Amino acid sequence: MLGFNESEFRTQIASAVALRPEVEAHLDTLLSTGIDNVLLIGSGGTYAQMWPYEFLARRTSTLPVQALIAAELVETGNALISERTLAVFTSVSGTTDDVVRAIDYVAARGAQTVSFTGHADSPIAEKVDKAFISEPKTWPFDMQMLLLVGNILHRRGEFAHYPVLADELRLLPDALVAAAQQAEAQAIDFAEKHKDTDYHFLIGGGPLWGFTYLYSMCILEEMQWLKTTRVHSAEFFHGSLELLEEDTSVIVFQGEDDTRPLTDRAEDFAKRITSNVSVFDTRNYELAGFSAESRALIAPIVLDTVMGRVSKHLERVREHSLDLRRYYRVMEY
DSSP: OOTTOOHHHHHHHHHHHHHHHHHHHHHHHHHHOOOOOOEESSSSSHTTHHHHHHHHHHOOOOSOOOEEHHHHHEEEOOTSTTEEEEEEEEEESSHHHHHHHHHHHHHHTTTTTEEEEEEESSSSSSSSEEEOOOOOOOSSHHHHHHHHHHHHHTTTEEEEEEHHHHHHHGHHHHHHHHHHHHHHHHHHHHHHHHTTTOOOEEEEOOHHHHHHIIIIIIIIITTTTOOEEEEEEEGGTTTTGGGGGGGOOOEEEEOOSSHHHHHHHHHHHHHHOSSSSSEEEESSSSOOOHHHHHHTTTHHHHHHHHHHHHHHHHHHTTTOOTTTTTSSSTTOO
């Protein structure tokens, strides 16, 4: 597979899953003192990756769990922050400026802080009360968020599936490598077809809305300088659909949770307008050993792997490096 280091990939995913005992042990201590709310704080892609876990908590728990943009939090505040707040941060580099400032902000107000990163000597590791360290460049952070948020909800009696899910996460390296291998042909076809496409319309919902936002903004826009529209499948019929034309490239991200009918409805309509609809559906992947409920929860991880193959082939056919930036971390802002 083009640009795929299987050994490194397996090691990274396994390192995130292996954090389970450390996460659960820390929660033993933390929850014994009581937590009134959880703030999931990120910037860009790490903010988007928090949404599925706010969504999970909103559906199953009475515990206030909010996904927040780090820079906005620092400027506007949040009335929930107290000594009984758990604030959660993630960063691949461990140096994201907005996140560093947000850690300082919530810590100054007494919040309990934890982070996930691959660099123990980074500010985002050193500034928090507890840092969980995976292999460098481990991505995405969904595994860690499932372990953290899932375990909190389980301890509250609001997420009975957690022990099954946490056990099954050990199967992720094999399942994701198999998904990447299966996705390669579709990734090549998509990239060849869209070598010169300069605009894509992305649809996703439920636990996949965050990934839809992330892939649109962080990959197609930031890393490929392509124009996109992204819309939640439940909101598709409230404005954005007017942009569709007979040749518009539409990318649909489809999962296996109970919001699937909303995405089905948007997909069906899009296919009535344009003949250029590409569907990436987690149902198409075996994900051996995962139960139905777990499959719905790991959908963002699966599609991150699948679309990683698409990204590498877009990079190839467009001769545009995924590492090339004009402004981000290049200019002062």
